[in-house]
Amino acid sequence: MNSLLRSKYASVVLPTVTTLVLFILWEIIVKIFHIPSFNVPAPSAIWSAAVEKSQPLIENSLVTVQTTMVGFSFAIVAGIFLGFLIGYSRLAYMILYPILVGFNTIPKAALAPLFALWFGLGFLPAVLTAFLLAFFPIAANVALGLETVEPEMKDVLRALGASQLELFRKVGLPHSMPYLFASLKVAVSFAFIGSVISETVASDKGVGYLVVSASASFDVPLGFAGLLTLSCLGIMLYSFFAILEKYVVHWAR
Amino acid sequence: MNQTSPHENRLIVPYPPQDGLLTFDGIGLEYLVDGKPCKIIDEVSLSIHQGEFVSFVGPSGCGKTSLLRMVSGLAPAPIGQVLYHNRKINKPLKNVGIAFQSPTLLPWRNILNNVLLPLEVVQPYKREFKQKQAKFIAMAQDMLATVGLKDFQSQFPWQLSGGMRQRVSLCRALIHQPEILLLDEPFAALDAFTREEMWFMLQDLWLRVKCVCILITHDLREAVYLSDTIYVMGPRPSSILYKLKVDLPRPRTLEDSLTDEFNHYVADVRRHIKRN
Numbered sequence: 001m002n003s004l005l006r007s008k009y010a011s012v013v014l015p016t017v018t019t020l021v022l023f024i025l026w027e028i029i030v031k032i033f034h035i036p037s038f039n040v041p042a043p044s045a046i047w048s049a050a051v052e053k054s055q056p057l058i059e060n061s062l063v064t065v066q067t068t069m070v071g072f073s074f075a076i077v078a079g080i081f082l083g084f085l086i087g088y089s090r091l092a093y094m095i096l097y098p099i100l101v102g103f104n105t106i107p108k109a110a111l112a113p114l115f116a117l118w119f120g121l122g123f124l125p126a127v128l129t130a131f132l133l134a135f136f137p138i139a140a141n142v143a144l145g146l147e148t149v150e151p152e153m154k155d156v157l158r159a160l161g162a163s164q165l166e167l168f169r170k171v172g173l174p175h176s177m178p179y180l181f182a183s184l185k186v187a188v189s190f191a192f193i194g195s196v197i198s199e200t201v202a203s204d205k206g207v208g209y210l211v212v213s214a215s216a217s218f219d220v221p222l223g224f225a226g227l228l229t230l231s232c233l234g235i236m237l238y239s240f241f242a243i244l245e246k247y248v249v250h251w252a253r
Numbered sequence: 254m255n256q257t258s259p260h261e262n263r264l265i266v267p268y269p270p271q272d273g274l275l276t277f278d279g280i281g282l283e284y285l286v287d288g289k290p291c292k293i294i295d296e297v298s299l300s301i302h303q304g305e306f307v308s309f310v311g312p313s314g315c316g317k318t319s320l321l322r323m324v325s326g327l328a329p330a331p332i333g334q335v336l337y338h339n340r341k342i343n344k345p346l347k348n349v350g351i352a353f354q355s356p357t358l359l360p361w362r363n364i365l366n367n368v369l370l371p372l373e374v375v376q377p378y379k380r381e382f383k384q385k386q387a388k389f390i391a392m393a394q395d396m397l398a399t400v401g402l403k404d405f406q407s408q409f410p411w412q413l414s415g416g417m418r419q420r421v422s423l424c425r426a427l428i429h430q431p432e433i434l435l436l437d438e439p440f441a442a443l444d445a446f447t448r449e450e451m452w453f454m455l456q457d458l459w460l461r462v463k464c465v466c467i468l469i470t471h472d473l474r475e476a477v478y479l480s481d482t483i484y485v486m487g488p489r490p491s492s493i494l495y496k497l498k499v500d501l502p503r504p505r506t507l508e509d510s511l512t513d514e515f516n517h518y519v520a521d522v523r524r525h526i527k528r529n
Contacts, residue, residue: 152357159325160374160429161347170370174361251361253411 041221046228049221056210057229064195064206065233067123071130072191079135079187080180083142087176088168093143104136109197116202126198126206133194134187141183145176178252181245188237196230207233273300274338275433275465280323281332282316292490293319298333299484299493304463308476311486311494312528317469321435324467325349337433348375350426350464352439356418358410364421365406368393371429378429396424399461400454416447420454427458434459434466440475449507452478456504473526477501477518478510485525495525 004010023043029035030042037045050057082100085092108129115125149171157167199208211226282294294316301307309317322328323335326345335342350371358367372378372389382389397403400420410418419439426434439455440448452475459466459479470476476483477499485495499518501509509515 150355150357152353152355153359155325155327155353156351156357156425157370157374158327158345159349159351159435160371161345161376162374166374170373171359174359177361249361251409251411253360 038218038220041224045221046224049219050225050228053222053225057207057225060205060207060210060226061229061233064192064199064208064230065237067126067195067199067206068130068188068192068237071127071195072134072188074127074131075134075138075187075191076184078131079138079183080142082135082139083176083180084146086139087143087146088172100136100139108133108194109201112198112201115198122203122205125202126195129198130191130194134191137183137187137190138180141179142176145179146172148179149175178245178249181241181249185238185241185245188241189234192230192234192237273336274303274305275301275324276336276339277320277323277333278336279333280320280330280335282319283331295490295492296333297486297491297493299496301465301467301482304465306459306466306468306479306481308468308470308480308483309486310470310473310476310483310522311491311526312488313471315486315489315491317486318437321351321437321467321469324433325351325435346433348429348431348433350429350431350434352419352422352426352434352436354438354441356410356415356422358418358421358425360410363407363409364397364402364413365390365393367410367421368396368424368428370425375429393424393428396428396458397421399457400424416443416451419443419451423451423455423458427462427464430462430464432464434462434464436466436468436470438469438471441471448472448475449510453507455479460504473519473522474510474515476522477515478505483522485522488527494527495522497522 027043030040035042041049082096086097086100087093111132112125112129115128119125119128153171153175154167157171162170195206196208199206200212203209207226207230211223211230214220214222214226277297277299280294280297281292283290283292285291293314297320309320311317319328323330324337324342324346326342326349329335329343337346358364359370362370369389372393373382378385378389394403394406397406400423402417402420402424405413405417410421413421419442423439426436436455440451443451456479466479468476468479480499483497483499484493485497486492487494497518501515501518
Protein backbone atom coordinates (compact mmCIF):
# COMPACT_ATOMS: atom_id res chain seq x y z
CA MET A 1 0.00 0.00 0.00
CA ASN A 2 2.78 2.41 0.94
CA SER A 3 4.72 1.73 -2.21
CA LEU A 4 1.56 2.39 -4.25
CA LEU A 5 1.04 5.72 -2.44
CA ARG A 6 4.59 6.76 -3.25
CA SER A 7 4.50 5.69 -6.90
CA LYS A 8 4.14 8.23 -9.66
CA TYR A 9 0.78 6.90 -10.80
CA ALA A 10 -1.00 7.00 -7.46
CA SER A 11 -2.22 10.56 -7.99
CA VAL A 12 -3.90 9.50 -11.25
CA VAL A 13 -4.98 5.94 -10.48
CA LEU A 14 -6.56 6.49 -7.06
CA PRO A 15 -8.99 9.32 -7.98
CA THR A 16 -9.97 7.51 -11.19
CA VAL A 17 -10.77 4.31 -9.31
CA THR A 18 -12.71 6.29 -6.67
CA THR A 19 -14.76 8.05 -9.35
CA LEU A 20 -15.55 4.75 -11.09
CA VAL A 21 -16.59 3.16 -7.80
CA LEU A 22 -18.84 6.16 -7.10
CA PHE A 23 -20.55 5.83 -10.49
CA ILE A 24 -21.03 2.08 -10.05
CA LEU A 25 -22.62 2.61 -6.60
CA TRP A 26 -24.84 5.30 -8.09
CA GLU A 27 -25.92 2.96 -10.89
CA ILE A 28 -26.69 0.14 -8.41
CA ILE A 29 -28.69 2.38 -6.05
CA VAL A 30 -30.78 3.82 -8.88
CA LYS A 31 -31.47 0.30 -10.18
CA ILE A 32 -32.29 -1.22 -6.75
CA PHE A 33 -34.64 1.54 -5.60
CA HIS A 34 -36.19 2.08 -9.05
CA ILE A 35 -35.55 5.82 -8.95
CA PRO A 36 -37.27 7.34 -12.02
CA SER A 37 -34.89 8.94 -14.48
CA PHE A 38 -36.64 12.34 -14.33
CA ASN A 39 -35.58 12.51 -10.66
CA VAL A 40 -32.09 11.04 -10.67
CA PRO A 41 -30.99 9.28 -13.85
CA ALA A 42 -28.51 6.39 -13.67
CA PRO A 43 -25.00 7.03 -14.98
CA SER A 44 -25.75 4.73 -17.93
CA ALA A 45 -28.76 6.91 -18.90
CA ILE A 46 -26.64 10.06 -18.51
CA TRP A 47 -23.92 8.53 -20.67
CA SER A 48 -26.36 7.61 -23.48
CA ALA A 49 -27.89 11.11 -23.32
CA ALA A 50 -24.39 12.56 -23.56
CA VAL A 51 -23.55 10.40 -26.58
CA GLU A 52 -26.84 11.20 -28.27
CA LYS A 53 -26.48 14.95 -27.69
CA SER A 54 -22.70 15.06 -28.03
CA GLN A 55 -22.86 17.65 -30.81
CA PRO A 56 -24.68 20.38 -28.77
CA LEU A 57 -22.67 19.46 -25.65
CA ILE A 58 -19.36 20.03 -27.43
CA GLU A 59 -20.53 23.22 -29.16
CA ASN A 60 -21.81 24.70 -25.91
CA SER A 61 -18.66 23.61 -24.06
CA LEU A 62 -16.57 25.56 -26.53
CA VAL A 63 -18.72 28.64 -25.93
CA THR A 64 -18.38 28.33 -22.14
CA VAL A 65 -14.64 27.78 -22.28
CA GLN A 66 -14.24 30.69 -24.65
CA THR A 67 -16.14 33.16 -22.45
CA THR A 68 -14.26 31.84 -19.43
CA MET A 69 -10.87 32.37 -21.04
CA VAL A 70 -11.70 35.85 -22.33
CA GLY A 71 -12.98 36.95 -18.91
CA PHE A 72 -10.02 35.24 -17.25
CA SER A 73 -7.50 36.97 -19.51
CA PHE A 74 -8.86 40.36 -18.51
CA ALA A 75 -8.85 39.20 -14.90
CA ILE A 76 -5.15 38.30 -15.13
CA VAL A 77 -4.21 41.69 -16.56
CA ALA A 78 -6.34 43.65 -14.09
CA GLY A 79 -5.43 41.38 -11.18
CA ILE A 80 -1.67 41.67 -11.73
CA PHE A 81 -1.90 45.43 -12.19
CA LEU A 82 -4.00 45.94 -9.07
CA GLY A 83 -1.87 43.49 -7.11
CA PHE A 84 1.34 45.36 -7.89
CA LEU A 85 -0.37 48.67 -7.16
CA ILE A 86 -1.65 47.52 -3.77
CA GLY A 87 1.55 45.64 -2.95
CA TYR A 88 3.86 48.54 -3.68
CA SER A 89 1.89 51.61 -2.74
CA ARG A 90 0.73 52.02 0.81
CA LEU A 91 -1.66 54.74 -0.38
CA ALA A 92 -3.22 52.54 -3.05
CA TYR A 93 -3.54 49.77 -0.47
CA MET A 94 -5.39 52.00 1.99
CA ILE A 95 -7.70 53.41 -0.66
CA LEU A 96 -8.38 50.38 -2.82
CA TYR A 97 -8.20 47.34 -0.61
CA PRO A 98 -11.35 47.95 1.50
CA ILE A 99 -13.30 48.76 -1.65
CA LEU A 100 -12.07 45.59 -3.33
CA VAL A 101 -12.96 43.47 -0.32
CA GLY A 102 -16.39 45.06 -0.12
CA PHE A 103 -16.98 44.53 -3.79
CA ASN A 104 -15.75 40.96 -3.64
CA THR A 105 -18.35 40.06 -1.03
CA ILE A 106 -21.23 40.89 -3.39
CA PRO A 107 -22.53 37.58 -4.75
CA LYS A 108 -21.88 37.84 -8.47
CA ALA A 109 -24.93 35.66 -9.18
CA ALA A 110 -26.98 38.65 -8.01
CA LEU A 111 -25.24 40.86 -10.56
CA ALA A 112 -25.84 38.64 -13.58
CA PRO A 113 -29.48 39.76 -14.14
CA LEU A 114 -28.34 43.39 -13.91
CA PHE A 115 -25.65 42.79 -16.51
CA ALA A 116 -28.27 41.18 -18.77
CA LEU A 117 -30.35 44.32 -18.40
CA TRP A 118 -27.41 46.53 -19.36
CA PHE A 119 -25.65 44.45 -21.97
CA GLY A 120 -28.32 42.09 -23.30
CA LEU A 121 -28.02 38.32 -23.47
CA GLY A 122 -24.98 36.23 -24.26
CA PHE A 123 -21.26 36.82 -24.48
CA LEU A 124 -20.69 40.17 -22.78
CA PRO A 125 -22.44 39.61 -19.42
CA ALA A 126 -20.82 36.16 -19.16
CA VAL A 127 -17.33 37.56 -19.79
CA LEU A 128 -17.96 40.32 -17.28
CA THR A 129 -19.15 37.93 -14.58
CA ALA A 130 -16.17 35.65 -15.19
CA PHE A 131 -13.85 38.64 -14.96
CA LEU A 132 -15.38 39.96 -11.75
CA LEU A 133 -15.14 36.62 -9.97
CA ALA A 134 -11.57 35.95 -11.06
CA PHE A 135 -9.60 39.17 -10.66
CA PHE A 136 -9.81 39.50 -6.88
CA PRO A 137 -7.90 36.36 -5.85
CA ILE A 138 -5.20 37.23 -8.40
CA ALA A 139 -4.83 40.80 -7.13
CA ALA A 140 -4.83 39.73 -3.48
CA ASN A 141 -2.21 37.04 -4.06
CA VAL A 142 0.13 39.18 -6.13
CA ALA A 143 -0.03 41.87 -3.43
CA LEU A 144 0.70 39.24 -0.79
CA GLY A 145 3.68 38.03 -2.83
CA LEU A 146 5.16 41.52 -2.85
CA GLU A 147 4.48 42.14 0.82
CA THR A 148 6.11 38.94 2.02
CA VAL A 149 9.55 39.56 0.50
CA GLU A 150 12.12 39.09 3.27
CA PRO A 151 13.53 42.51 4.25
CA GLU A 152 17.03 41.00 4.34
CA MET A 153 16.69 39.94 0.71
CA LYS A 154 16.00 43.55 -0.20
CA ASP A 155 18.86 44.72 2.03
CA VAL A 156 21.35 42.57 0.13
CA LEU A 157 20.36 44.29 -3.11
CA ARG A 158 20.05 47.78 -1.66
CA ALA A 159 23.54 47.51 -0.18
CA LEU A 160 24.77 46.81 -3.72
CA GLY A 161 23.18 50.08 -4.81
CA ALA A 162 20.20 48.55 -6.63
CA SER A 163 17.51 50.99 -7.79
CA GLN A 164 13.82 50.56 -6.99
CA LEU A 165 13.27 49.20 -10.50
CA GLU A 166 16.07 46.67 -10.09
CA LEU A 167 14.65 45.64 -6.72
CA PHE A 168 11.32 45.01 -8.38
CA ARG A 169 12.75 43.12 -11.35
CA LYS A 170 15.21 41.00 -9.40
CA VAL A 171 13.27 40.38 -6.18
CA GLY A 172 9.66 41.63 -6.05
CA LEU A 173 8.51 40.27 -9.39
CA PRO A 174 10.01 36.77 -9.16
CA HIS A 175 9.01 36.52 -5.50
CA SER A 176 5.37 37.16 -6.36
CA MET A 177 5.33 34.53 -9.14
CA PRO A 178 4.51 31.50 -6.95
CA TYR A 179 1.69 33.52 -5.41
CA LEU A 180 0.42 34.51 -8.86
CA PHE A 181 0.47 30.96 -10.18
CA ALA A 182 -1.15 29.57 -7.04
CA SER A 183 -3.95 32.10 -7.57
CA LEU A 184 -4.37 31.34 -11.28
CA LYS A 185 -5.68 27.81 -10.79
CA VAL A 186 -8.19 29.06 -8.23
CA ALA A 187 -9.12 32.10 -10.30
CA VAL A 188 -9.70 30.13 -13.49
CA SER A 189 -12.22 27.96 -11.62
CA PHE A 190 -13.90 31.15 -10.40
CA ALA A 191 -14.02 32.56 -13.93
CA PHE A 192 -15.55 29.31 -15.12
CA ILE A 193 -18.21 29.44 -12.40
CA GLY A 194 -18.86 33.08 -13.32
CA SER A 195 -19.51 32.41 -16.97
CA VAL A 196 -21.77 29.42 -16.17
CA ILE A 197 -23.78 31.51 -13.68
CA SER A 198 -24.30 34.15 -16.32
CA GLU A 199 -25.24 31.55 -18.94
CA THR A 200 -27.94 30.12 -16.69
CA VAL A 201 -29.49 33.57 -16.25
CA ALA A 202 -28.74 35.58 -19.32
CA SER A 203 -27.74 33.58 -22.37
CA ASP A 204 -28.96 31.31 -25.12
CA LYS A 205 -25.63 29.53 -25.46
CA GLY A 206 -23.17 27.68 -23.26
CA VAL A 207 -23.33 24.62 -21.03
CA GLY A 208 -25.03 26.65 -18.29
CA TYR A 209 -27.85 27.51 -20.67
CA LEU A 210 -27.99 23.88 -21.86
CA VAL A 211 -28.48 22.57 -18.31
CA VAL A 212 -31.23 25.11 -17.57
CA SER A 213 -33.11 24.45 -20.81
CA ALA A 214 -32.76 20.66 -20.39
CA SER A 215 -34.31 20.75 -16.93
CA ALA A 216 -37.03 23.10 -18.20
CA SER A 217 -38.02 20.43 -20.74
CA PHE A 218 -37.69 17.61 -18.16
CA ASP A 219 -34.73 16.11 -20.04
CA VAL A 220 -33.00 15.34 -16.74
CA PRO A 221 -30.39 12.92 -18.17
CA LEU A 222 -29.19 15.67 -20.53
CA GLY A 223 -29.12 18.11 -17.60
CA PHE A 224 -26.89 15.70 -15.71
CA ALA A 225 -24.75 15.18 -18.80
CA GLY A 226 -24.31 18.97 -18.86
CA LEU A 227 -23.30 18.98 -15.19
CA LEU A 228 -20.75 16.23 -15.75
CA THR A 229 -19.38 18.12 -18.76
CA LEU A 230 -19.00 21.21 -16.56
CA SER A 231 -17.17 19.17 -13.96
CA CYS A 232 -14.79 17.73 -16.58
CA LEU A 233 -14.12 21.15 -18.08
CA GLY A 234 -13.50 22.61 -14.63
CA ILE A 235 -11.00 19.88 -13.82
CA MET A 236 -9.25 20.41 -17.15
CA LEU A 237 -8.91 24.15 -16.65
CA TYR A 238 -7.65 23.69 -13.09
CA SER A 239 -5.17 20.99 -14.12
CA PHE A 240 -3.82 23.07 -16.97
CA PHE A 241 -2.86 25.89 -14.61
CA ALA A 242 -1.69 23.50 -11.90
CA ILE A 243 0.73 21.90 -14.40
CA LEU A 244 1.79 25.30 -15.70
CA GLU A 245 2.56 26.32 -12.11
CA LYS A 246 4.73 23.25 -11.58
CA TYR A 247 6.84 24.11 -14.61
CA VAL A 248 7.13 27.86 -14.23
CA VAL A 249 7.76 28.10 -10.48
CA HIS A 250 9.39 24.72 -9.95
CA TRP A 251 11.90 26.37 -7.58
CA ALA A 252 9.26 27.29 -4.99
CA ARG A 253 9.32 24.90 -2.03
CA MET B 254 43.14 66.28 12.89
CA ASN B 255 44.22 67.49 16.28
CA GLN B 256 40.93 68.71 17.66
CA THR B 257 39.72 66.86 20.74
CA SER B 258 36.51 64.95 20.81
CA PRO B 259 33.76 66.01 23.22
CA HIS B 260 33.58 62.39 24.34
CA GLU B 261 37.26 62.04 24.92
CA ASN B 262 37.15 61.37 28.63
CA ARG B 263 35.09 58.19 28.09
CA LEU B 264 37.19 56.75 25.32
CA ILE B 265 39.32 53.68 25.57
CA VAL B 266 39.98 53.55 21.84
CA PRO B 267 42.48 56.15 20.58
CA TYR B 268 40.68 59.11 19.10
CA PRO B 269 40.52 61.02 16.83
CA PRO B 270 41.25 58.32 14.25
CA GLN B 271 44.17 59.02 11.98
CA ASP B 272 44.17 57.13 8.72
CA GLY B 273 41.09 54.94 8.76
CA LEU B 274 39.21 53.92 5.63
CA LEU B 275 36.11 53.73 7.75
CA THR B 276 35.60 55.95 10.77
CA PHE B 277 32.88 55.84 13.41
CA ASP B 278 32.69 59.34 14.77
CA GLY B 279 30.64 59.66 17.96
CA ILE B 280 27.95 57.18 16.89
CA GLY B 281 24.87 56.98 19.07
CA LEU B 282 21.44 55.41 18.79
CA GLU B 283 18.14 56.02 20.55
CA TYR B 284 14.73 54.44 20.17
CA LEU B 285 11.42 55.63 21.46
CA VAL B 286 9.98 52.95 23.73
CA ASP B 287 6.44 53.79 24.90
CA GLY B 288 7.08 57.42 24.07
CA LYS B 289 10.25 57.57 26.17
CA PRO B 290 13.68 57.72 24.55
CA CYS B 291 15.73 54.62 25.24
CA LYS B 292 19.43 54.77 24.61
CA ILE B 293 20.79 51.76 22.72
CA ILE B 294 24.26 52.95 21.78
CA ASP B 295 25.76 55.53 24.05
CA GLU B 296 28.85 56.37 22.09
CA VAL B 297 31.10 54.52 19.67
CA SER B 298 34.13 56.07 18.03
CA LEU B 299 36.76 54.05 16.25
CA SER B 300 38.58 53.68 13.01
CA ILE B 301 39.00 50.73 10.68
CA HIS B 302 41.88 50.45 8.23
CA GLN B 303 42.07 49.22 4.68
CA GLY B 304 42.08 45.42 4.68
CA GLU B 305 41.36 45.08 8.38
CA PHE B 306 39.18 42.28 9.74
CA VAL B 307 37.21 43.57 12.69
CA SER B 308 34.80 41.77 15.01
CA PHE B 309 32.21 43.21 17.34
CA VAL B 310 31.22 41.04 20.27
CA GLY B 311 28.95 41.84 23.17
CA PRO B 312 25.60 41.04 24.76
CA SER B 313 22.44 40.84 22.67
CA GLY B 314 20.59 44.07 22.06
CA CYS B 315 23.61 46.33 22.39
CA GLY B 316 23.19 47.68 18.87
CA LYS B 317 25.74 45.64 16.93
CA THR B 318 23.43 45.03 13.99
CA SER B 319 22.51 48.71 13.95
CA LEU B 320 26.21 49.53 13.57
CA LEU B 321 26.34 47.38 10.44
CA ARG B 322 23.27 49.07 9.02
CA MET B 323 24.94 52.43 9.58
CA VAL B 324 28.05 51.32 7.70
CA SER B 325 26.06 49.90 4.79
CA GLY B 326 24.04 53.12 4.69
CA LEU B 327 20.79 51.14 4.87
CA ALA B 328 20.04 53.04 8.08
CA PRO B 329 22.48 55.96 8.40
CA ALA B 330 23.69 56.95 11.86
CA PRO B 331 21.13 59.20 13.62
CA ILE B 332 23.71 60.57 16.08
CA GLY B 333 27.30 61.13 15.04
CA GLN B 334 28.53 59.98 11.67
CA VAL B 335 30.22 57.14 9.86
CA LEU B 336 32.89 58.34 7.46
CA TYR B 337 34.00 56.31 4.47
CA HIS B 338 36.94 57.77 2.54
CA ASN B 339 36.30 60.83 4.73
CA ARG B 340 32.79 61.22 3.37
CA LYS B 341 29.70 60.88 5.54
CA ILE B 342 27.56 57.81 4.82
CA ASN B 343 23.98 58.96 4.48
CA LYS B 344 22.62 56.63 1.80
CA PRO B 345 23.32 53.00 0.81
CA LEU B 346 26.92 52.56 -0.36
CA LYS B 347 27.15 50.91 -3.72
CA ASN B 348 29.88 48.40 -3.20
CA VAL B 349 29.15 46.50 -0.03
CA GLY B 350 28.85 42.75 0.45
CA ILE B 351 26.47 41.51 3.12
CA ALA B 352 25.75 38.11 4.64
CA PHE B 353 23.22 37.45 7.37
CA GLN B 354 22.47 34.56 9.68
CA SER B 355 19.98 33.29 7.10
CA PRO B 356 21.57 32.84 3.67
CA THR B 357 18.85 34.91 1.88
CA LEU B 358 19.57 33.32 -1.49
CA LEU B 359 17.05 34.04 -4.21
CA PRO B 360 15.15 30.75 -4.51
CA TRP B 361 14.28 31.28 -8.18
CA ARG B 362 17.95 31.42 -9.19
CA ASN B 363 20.28 28.47 -9.30
CA ILE B 364 23.48 28.59 -7.26
CA LEU B 365 25.63 30.03 -10.04
CA ASN B 366 23.14 32.79 -10.82
CA ASN B 367 22.81 33.61 -7.13
CA VAL B 368 26.54 34.21 -6.95
CA LEU B 369 26.44 36.27 -10.15
CA LEU B 370 23.73 38.58 -8.79
CA PRO B 371 26.03 41.40 -7.56
CA LEU B 372 27.73 41.55 -10.95
CA GLU B 373 24.37 42.33 -12.52
CA VAL B 374 23.84 45.27 -10.16
CA VAL B 375 27.21 46.80 -9.26
CA GLN B 376 29.23 48.93 -11.67
CA PRO B 377 31.51 48.47 -13.57
CA TYR B 378 30.46 44.82 -13.86
CA LYS B 379 26.88 45.75 -14.67
CA ARG B 380 27.68 47.50 -17.94
CA GLU B 381 30.14 44.78 -18.96
CA PHE B 382 27.86 41.93 -17.99
CA LYS B 383 26.80 41.01 -21.54
CA GLN B 384 30.28 41.02 -23.12
CA LYS B 385 32.20 39.49 -20.23
CA GLN B 386 29.60 37.00 -19.13
CA ALA B 387 31.87 34.01 -19.79
CA LYS B 388 34.62 35.55 -17.68
CA PHE B 389 32.20 36.39 -14.86
CA ILE B 390 30.82 32.87 -14.86
CA ALA B 391 34.39 31.55 -14.59
CA MET B 392 34.96 33.91 -11.63
CA ALA B 393 31.84 32.63 -9.90
CA GLN B 394 32.77 29.00 -10.57
CA ASP B 395 36.21 29.67 -9.19
CA MET B 396 34.75 31.03 -5.94
CA LEU B 397 32.31 28.15 -5.66
CA ALA B 398 35.25 25.77 -6.09
CA THR B 399 37.03 27.48 -3.18
CA VAL B 400 34.12 26.62 -0.91
CA GLY B 401 33.74 23.12 -2.37
CA LEU B 402 30.54 23.72 -4.29
CA LYS B 403 31.70 23.50 -7.89
CA ASP B 404 29.43 20.55 -8.63
CA PHE B 405 26.36 22.29 -7.22
CA GLN B 406 26.26 25.35 -9.45
CA SER B 407 23.12 24.39 -11.36
CA GLN B 408 21.20 23.24 -8.26
CA PHE B 409 18.55 25.43 -6.68
CA PRO B 410 18.84 26.71 -3.08
CA TRP B 411 16.24 24.30 -1.67
CA GLN B 412 18.39 21.38 -2.80
CA LEU B 413 21.34 22.44 -0.60
CA SER B 414 21.97 22.07 3.14
CA GLY B 415 22.09 25.09 5.45
CA GLY B 416 25.89 25.17 5.57
CA MET B 417 26.17 24.93 1.79
CA ARG B 418 23.70 27.79 1.34
CA GLN B 419 25.70 29.92 3.74
CA ARG B 420 28.84 29.26 1.69
CA VAL B 421 27.01 30.40 -1.44
CA SER B 422 25.92 33.48 0.48
CA LEU B 423 29.58 34.27 1.29
CA CYS B 424 30.58 33.85 -2.37
CA ARG B 425 27.80 36.23 -3.36
CA ALA B 426 28.92 38.76 -0.76
CA LEU B 427 32.47 38.75 -2.12
CA ILE B 428 32.32 38.17 -5.88
CA HIS B 429 32.19 41.85 -6.80
CA GLN B 430 35.31 42.48 -4.70
CA PRO B 431 33.60 44.87 -2.29
CA GLU B 432 35.65 47.31 -0.27
CA ILE B 433 33.53 46.47 2.74
CA LEU B 434 32.18 43.09 3.78
CA LEU B 435 29.54 43.04 6.51
CA LEU B 436 28.77 39.78 8.29
CA ASP B 437 25.90 39.67 10.78
CA GLU B 438 26.28 36.42 12.76
CA PRO B 439 26.65 34.51 9.51
CA PHE B 440 27.40 31.13 11.10
CA ALA B 441 25.14 31.29 14.15
CA ALA B 442 22.68 28.77 12.73
CA LEU B 443 25.31 26.14 11.90
CA ASP B 444 26.64 23.27 14.01
CA ALA B 445 30.04 23.63 15.68
CA PHE B 446 32.07 21.61 13.16
CA THR B 447 30.47 23.12 10.10
CA ARG B 448 31.13 26.50 11.66
CA GLU B 449 34.86 25.79 11.98
CA GLU B 450 34.98 24.77 8.33
CA MET B 451 33.22 28.00 7.44
CA TRP B 452 35.82 30.07 9.30
CA PHE B 453 38.47 28.50 7.18
CA MET B 454 36.59 29.10 3.95
CA LEU B 455 35.73 32.66 4.88
CA GLN B 456 39.38 33.34 5.67
CA ASP B 457 40.35 31.88 2.28
CA LEU B 458 37.84 34.01 0.41
CA TRP B 459 38.69 37.11 2.38
CA LEU B 460 42.46 36.73 1.89
CA ARG B 461 41.84 36.91 -1.87
CA VAL B 462 39.92 40.17 -1.66
CA LYS B 463 41.50 41.73 1.46
CA CYS B 464 38.65 44.13 1.97
CA VAL B 465 37.53 45.64 5.24
CA CYS B 466 35.44 43.03 6.98
CA ILE B 467 33.16 43.71 9.92
CA LEU B 468 31.91 40.60 11.67
CA ILE B 469 29.27 40.45 14.36
CA THR B 470 29.35 37.29 16.39
CA HIS B 471 28.65 35.77 19.78
CA ASP B 472 31.25 33.08 19.24
CA LEU B 473 34.49 34.32 20.80
CA ARG B 474 36.65 31.62 19.20
CA GLU B 475 35.24 32.68 15.87
CA ALA B 476 36.11 36.29 16.60
CA VAL B 477 39.69 35.45 17.59
CA TYR B 478 40.18 33.04 14.69
CA LEU B 479 39.10 35.52 12.04
CA SER B 480 39.89 38.99 13.33
CA ASP B 481 42.76 41.41 13.33
CA THR B 482 40.94 43.51 15.89
CA ILE B 483 38.13 42.65 18.30
CA TYR B 484 35.91 45.28 19.87
CA VAL B 485 33.95 44.33 22.97
CA MET B 486 30.74 46.29 23.37
CA GLY B 487 29.09 46.75 26.74
CA PRO B 488 25.47 46.29 27.76
CA ARG B 489 22.86 48.85 26.76
CA PRO B 490 23.46 51.82 26.49
CA SER B 491 26.58 50.47 24.90
CA SER B 492 30.04 51.74 24.17
CA ILE B 493 33.34 50.08 23.34
CA LEU B 494 34.65 48.51 26.56
CA TYR B 495 37.73 46.84 25.21
CA LYS B 496 39.84 46.62 22.09
CA LEU B 497 42.03 43.62 21.40
CA LYS B 498 44.55 43.19 18.56
CA VAL B 499 44.97 39.56 17.52
CA ASP B 500 48.55 39.05 16.38
CA LEU B 501 48.38 35.58 14.92
CA PRO B 502 49.90 34.83 11.51
CA ARG B 503 47.62 34.10 8.55
CA PRO B 504 46.37 31.89 7.12
CA ARG B 505 45.31 30.53 10.49
CA THR B 506 44.57 26.84 10.68
CA LEU B 507 42.36 24.72 12.86
CA GLU B 508 45.52 23.60 14.65
CA ASP B 509 46.30 27.26 15.48
CA SER B 510 42.95 27.59 17.18
CA LEU B 511 43.90 24.89 19.69
CA THR B 512 47.08 26.54 20.97
CA ASP B 513 47.50 28.20 24.36
CA GLU B 514 48.18 31.51 22.72
CA PHE B 515 44.83 31.35 20.91
CA ASN B 516 43.01 30.41 24.09
CA HIS B 517 44.64 33.31 25.91
CA TYR B 518 43.05 35.66 23.42
CA VAL B 519 39.65 33.99 23.86
CA ALA B 520 39.88 34.22 27.64
CA ASP B 521 40.98 37.83 27.44
CA VAL B 522 37.91 38.77 25.40
CA ARG B 523 35.58 36.74 27.62
CA ARG B 524 36.76 38.55 30.75
CA HIS B 525 35.63 41.84 29.28
CA ILE B 526 32.11 40.82 28.32
CA LYS B 527 29.46 42.15 30.69
CA ARG B 528 25.75 41.51 30.54
CA ASN B 529 22.80 43.73 31.41
